[in-house]
Amino acid sequence: MKHILIGFLLTLFGAPTYAQNSPLTFGGGEYEVPHTEDNCLSDEDRDAIRAQLRINVEQLRVDGKLTSSGDREDVQFIWPLQKATGFEWNSYYGISNYVDQNPTPALGDYYCNERTYDGHKGTDIFTWPFPWYMYENDLVEVIAGEEGVIINKADGFEDDHCDCYGSWNAIYVQHADGSVAWYGHMKSGSLTEKEVGESVVEGEFLGVVASSGCSSGPHLHLEVYDSEGNLIDPYAGDCNDLNADSWWEDQAENRVPTLNTILTHDATPEHGCPLVNEDPHMSNDFYSGDEVFTAFYFHDGLAGTTFDCRIKMPDGTVWNDWSFTIGTTYNASWWYWSWFLPEEGPNGVWTLEADYEGETIVHEFNYGVYVGVDDWTDKEVKIIPNPSSTNLIEIVGVPVENEIYFYDATGKLVKHISNSTQLEIGDISAGLYYVTIQSSNGQLLVEKFVKN
Ligand SMILES: [Zn+2]
Structure with a gap:
């Protein structure tokens, strides 16, 4: 077992306090x-x-497809990004740049800070963590912040680079009052099939977040003009010299400290650009002797705020808990610890949890037994009924040649049945089970099952 000295790191970032067990490694910081x-x-x-x-x-006016009849007050943006269906992280973004309000080479954003770069005319919302993983899997979508008519679209430009290259893929929407929103840097071929002149409703899908045009990584650049063609900063604030009122339906605080997600990895995750450098090393399956990396990803993590972490065994008992106080405020940050879990188990589904700013985020991973929490290769497999109060259950969607194992919450094997889909379970007691199903081609699947 290798134990790396980590003391010197502790003072750099903040202060962890450990209860029972000490980690093998600790690291992270600003992204x-x-x-x-x-x-x-x-x-x-x-x-x-x-x-x-x-x-x-x-x-479009000549064609009767555009009329400006609405009032300025009718235009109020909702958040222009959303998670794709089935994508379950708590959050997935951060804000890197607001509009640069300062006409000189000096910087100034609406909040009288400098979260911008010189001459920036939009709001940059980046995806985090693992923006290239999200890009590859179309996990974050750009949606219309306000209803309107598409007045132009650009598609087909390369979207997976980390510097200025080619043009961006973008959609331009004119609202009822004549103001216009630009949605830029989207993924090639992902744009809505709607044509120029067609309407979109508020919240309608426009495309997938990517890195087309002059872009260092996947993000949305939202740029807004009023009906006169004047640049708008949608955020109201003391240092917004462009417009007095907010263009958001519900303007968020300048920083909203958020734990985007917690994940387990089989090696130190690598953040980078693009795919060739980014290597998430995400894993939910570990065996005795494996080093388990537990990682916590934030946007707007504020200096002085604390998050509390727990690793729980399959029966819910806390194996380890610790807390960490963030030392410096960053747009995006991450912290990780790695561990050896006890050699003797228990095996089963372990849980990683973290509390931050009133939210509790939960992530499950497998230890010792292969149960593929996220690895369903056949979504049709089901135990019926589940939960069950009867002593006869059916497993549908599996071949008749099979091996079926019932593990209890502590990872102990309590029942093994071969080549059957109708199962008599009068001999097992009430409780939670992990039913591992091995099909004749060697595939392993698991379903959580509760006997009442
Ligand atoms: Zn931008």
């Missing part, structure tokens, strides 16, 4: 969103876009 040399959009590109939008708007 610095990479910068490109140039702006999200060059002045040249912006001028070209605006010229094209003017032409399109004129034509």
Whole structure:
């Protein structure tokens, strides 16, 4: 067993306190969103876009597809991103840049801070952690912040680079009051099939977050103009010199300290750009002797705030708990600890938990037995009924040639049946079981099962 000295790290980031067990490694800190040399959009590109939008708007008016009748107050954005169906992380983003309100080379955002870069004319919302994993799997979607008419779209440009390259994939929506929102950097081929001139409702899918155009990594650049073509900063604040009121339906605080997700890994995760450097090393399956990396990913983690962590055994008993106080405020940060779990088990589904700012985030992983919590290769497999009050259950969706194992919550094997899908379970007591099903082709699946 290797034990790495970690004392010197503790003072750098903040202060962990451990209860029972000590970690093998500890690390993390700021995740610095990479910068490109140039702006999200060059002045040249912006001028070209605006010229094209003017032409399109004129034509759409002639065609009767655009009318400006609404009031400015009708335009109130909802959050322009959402998780794809089935994507279950607590949160998935952070904000790297607001509009630069300062016309000089100095920086200034609406909140009188400097969370921007020189000449930035939009709000940059980046995906985090593992933006390339999310990109690959289409996990974060850009949606219309406000209803309107698509007045232009651009698609087909390369989207997986980390510097300025080619043009961006984007959609431009004009609202009822004549104001316009630009949604840029999206994934090639992901854009809504709706054409220029068609309407979108608030919250409607526009495309997938990616890194097309001048972009250092997957993010949405949202840029807004009023009906006169004046740049808008959707955030109201003391240092917003562009517009007095907020353009958000419900403007969030400048920083909303959030635990985006907690994950387990089989090695130190690598953050980078693009796929070739980013290596999430995500794993939910561990065996005795494996080093288990438990990691916690934040946006707007505030200096002085504390998160409490727990690792629980299959029966719910706490194997270890510790807490950590964040030392410095970052747009994005992460902290990890690695462990050897007890050689003697218990085997089964272990739980990693963390409390932060009133939320509890839970992540399950397997220890010692293969149970594939996230690894369903056949979603049709079901135990009926489940939970069950009867002594006869059926397992549907599995081949007749099979081996079925019942593990109790402590990981102990309590029942083994071969080549059957109708199971008599009068001999097992009430409780939670992990039913592992081995099919004739060697596949292993698991279903949680409760006997009442
Ligand atoms: Zn931007």
